Amino acid sequence: MPINVLFVEDEADLRSVVVEALSQQGFSVTPAANGVEAITLLRGATQYAIVVTDVNMPEGVSGLDVAQEAAETQPSARVLVVSGLQRAQLPPIPAHARFLPKPYRFKQLITAIHDHLG
Numbered sequence: 001m002p003i004n005v006l007f008v009e010d011e012a013d014l015r016s017v018v019v020e021a022l023s024q025q026g027f028s029v030t031p032a033a034n035g036v037e038a039i040t041l042l043r044g045a046t047q048y049a050i051v052v053t054d055v056n057m058p059e060g061v062s063g064l065d066v067a068q069e070a071a072e073t074q075p076s077a078r079v080l081v082v083s084g085l086q087r088a089q090l091p092p093i094p095a096h097a098r099f100l101p102k103p104y105r106f107k108q109l110i111t112a113i114h115d116h117l118g
Contacts, residue, residue: 002028003117004046006077008038008053008066021106027113035061039069048077050113054102055083055090064090067097078116 005027009015015031022029030046032038036059042048051070053063067079071094079097083090087099100112 002026003049005029005113006032006038006041006046006048006051006053006070008032008035008051008057008063010034010054010057018106018109022110025110034059035063035066038066042066042069042073042077048074050078050080050117052080052082052109052113055081055085064093067094071096080112080116 005022007015007019007022007029009018010033015033019029019031030041032041035057038053039061051066053066055063057063063081067081070077070079079094080100081093081097082100082102082104084102086101093099098112098116100109
């Protein structure tokens, strides 16, 4: 059974490349272009094993908002927060989430996902 991943990234090229690469690794990936879209998906029927979300996004809903929504609507989902900013430059990241700095190599993302899933 594939592992469901919600991948939230506003940069279309990066989103496309990473979704394709994760799919080739056997993940079932649902892309979201912003936080509003991600929250709608989190409130839907699909249960995600992991949510990977960028912090800074358009539409007034940040990746930290997405992380909080995941904790509330899908408490079994793991959350991986990514950002081009250093962690010290960001608001507090929810306790249940892990941080991965951008730019990351694809291998780092895969390792972070597997480590976070246990």
